Amino acid sequence: MIYLSCAKAGVQHTRQQLEVQRYLKKLNKPAIKSIKMRPSFQPFDLDDENEVALKKKTSSITQLWHQNGRCPWETIPIRRTKMEDVLRASSIERFGKKRSNAIPNSNSILRDGYIHEHSFALVNGQKYYGTSVFMDVWNPFVQEPGEFSNTQFWVVADPFEDQNTIEAGWHVYPNLYGDNRTRLFIYWTTDNYNRTGCHNLQCSGFIQVNNEIALGSSIYPISSYGGPQYGIDLSLFKEPQTGYWWLQYGKKTLGYWPSTLFSHLSYATSVLWGAEIINFKLNGKHTSTVMGSGHFGKEGHGKASFCSNIKILDEALTPADPQGVVAIAESPNCYDVRNATNFGDLGTHFYYGGPGKNPNCP
Template sequence: MASRCRIAISVGLLFLSAVSPAFPFLEANITFGSSKEIRKYRRIQSRLIWLNKPSLRTFQACSISPDGDIIDCVPSHLQPAFDHPLLKGQTPLDPPERPRGHWRTDFAEEESFQLWRITGEFCPEETIPIRRTREEDILRANSHAVGYVSGDQYFGAKGSLNVWAPNVKSSSEFSLSQIWVISGSFGEDLNTIEAGWQTDAYQATGCYNLLCSGFVQTNNRIAIGAAIRPTSAYAGGQYDISVLIWKDPNHGNWWLELGAGELVGYWPSLLFSHLADHASMLQFGGEVVNTEPSGFHTSTEMGSGHFAGEGFGRASYFRNLQLVDWDNSLVPVAGLRLLADRPGCYDIQGGVNGVWGNYFYYGGPGRNTRCP
C-alpha cells in the first residue's frame, strides 16, 4: 500500500462529543446493503460537515501538492479546538516563554517542508491551515521500539528524528515515530501528549491531528496532518525534524514547536488531570499497529524498515534527546532506557557522543525469518 508521511499530533485523553446534524446530509450515488449502512454513511457525512470548518481560502492539493491534500484556511477562532465545551468562546493565546537553553534560528530554510507549501504561499494572518478531513480518515497488538525515562517530574521533551516513508501493509495499520509526554496510570487515568510523523492517518476514533477538539493551533504556515517533504532515502540523503513539547511555566499549557523555532500551538492545561501538573515519563521512538490474525506479524515497516544495526543512512534515528526540568531549562536526557518488545521485528540500539548527545537507532521490517 502506498503510504504518505505526515506531521501528526495527538492528545491521549479521548473527548467524545455528541454530534447532532446541523446541516442537510450529503448525498452520493452509493448503493447500500442495509439500513444500518445508510445510518453509518449519514453519520460519517454529518461528521465531515461538522469537522470541515468554513474557510477563507483553499489550496487545491491536486494542483499544488501531489499527495492529494486539500488545505483550508480557517479563521483561528473557528478551529476545532474551540468546539470543546471547556474552551468555548476562547481565542488562541500569545506565544509563551521558551525553555532556557533553547537554540533558535530563522525558520525560513525549513518553512516549505510540507508539500502544500511548495508554491511558497501560506494562509492569511488570523487563520490556520487545516487539512480537509475525508471519509477514509474517519473509518479505521502494537509493537514499540522506544527510549524512555521515568521516575521524576518532567516539564517537556525535545529531540530530532529523521523522516521516512515506511511501507504500511493496509489501511487499518499505521507506522509512526514520535515523542510521548506521559502522566497517570496505564489502563486507568492516563494522560499523554504525542507529536511526530506518521504514515497514513489513524482511522479510528481518538484525538489525532485536528479531528477532535483540544489542540489549539496558532500557526498559519503548518498544516497538521499534511504530507512532509523531503523524506530520507536509504543509503542517501537524510532529513530530520526537531520536535519540542514543553509546559509554559506561567499559564501551564503544553506547547508544540517544530524545526528551529516555529510554534505550532498548545494543549490547554485544563483538559488534563495528571498532566495539568507535570509528566512522569518521556518516551521517544516508533510504534506499529498490527492487525494480522493471531499468530502472524504484519509486514508494516517501522522507521526506514531496516534494523538499528545498519546505522546512519540506513536505520531511523533520534538524536540530541533533551528534557525540560522544573526550572524551565532544557537539559540532556540522563539514564535513557531502551525497549523493543518484538526485537525480531523491530529493534533499538543507543549511545552518546559529543555531536548527537543522547541518541539511538531503531526500526525494522516487521515480518521476516526472525519475526514470523
C-alpha cells in the first residue's frame, strides 16, 4: 500500500501516544498549494546526453504512486507519515534526521557505535554555485533496519563545526520508511546534522513547487547486473536574483531552499558525489549492507554503479567539467571507487560500490 496524499492526511492508528499524535498533526498537513514560481534561469540541460550514453531515457523512471493517480493542479504530493514510522526512530527529535558526521571523509565511530562509510568523488578550493549529475539506480540489500544505503550529491559550505549542506539522491532506508524500496530523497542541515535539517518534507525548509514528483516515494525501474541501466538526473543551482537554491529532477523543477535557511551557503566550498552506508558493526563484524549494485567499481559498466556527466556551476554561472576531482574510498576492501575520468558519452564519471562483508572485509 502506498501512503501518499494530496489532501489532508488522516492519522490512522490505534495507539494513544499523545506526543506522537501531536507530532503527526504537524507533519500530515492539509493540502498544500503549489507556489507559482519558477527559477529565472536553468543552467543545466539534462537528459539528452545521458539518453545517448545509456540508450535509456531518464523519463522512463517512474514513481510507483502514479499507478494510483496524480495530484490536482496547484497541489503537491506528500508522503504521509504514520505512527509506526515515528516509533521506529530513537526519538521524535531524531525522526527523519541524519546523524552527525554524515559528511564523507569523516569515517568516525559515533557515540551510538554507528560508522558511516563512503565511496565518493569531490572537488574543492573554488566557489561553486551548483552541480548536475546522472546516477544509475539500484536496489541495494540493507542488513539491519537502522542501516541505509544511498547514492547522492552533497553541496557543502564550511566551517565544519557549523557545516551547511544540501543533498539529494536515492536511498534504501528501512528504518525511515518501513520497507526496502529504492526512494528519491533530499536532505539539508545548517549545523553539521546536529539539530537542523531533515529528509524530504519532514520539517520546514524545502519549498516544493512540483505536483508530479513525491519526495520519499519509490522509483522504478532499477538497473540490473549485466542488463539495462536506469538512472535519474539531478541538478542544483543557485539563482542569482533571489539566492534560492533550486533542485531539478530531469527537466522538472522540484522546488527550492530559501537563502535565509542557511548560515554559510552563499556559495559552496566543496561538492561531492557518491555513496554512503551505515555500518552497525554488530559483534565486531562488518555489515553485509550493499553499496550501489553490490559489485566493486573495478567491474565497470553494467555491473558496478556509476555517477556520470558530472558538472559544476562556476562563478560565472556557467556549467563546466569539474577540475581536480579526487576519488576516495574510505573502506576500499568493503566498497571501492574507480578514479573519476572525463571521456566519451559518460563525461566526467566514476564507478563505485561493493558487497560490504567479504573475506577482505570481515
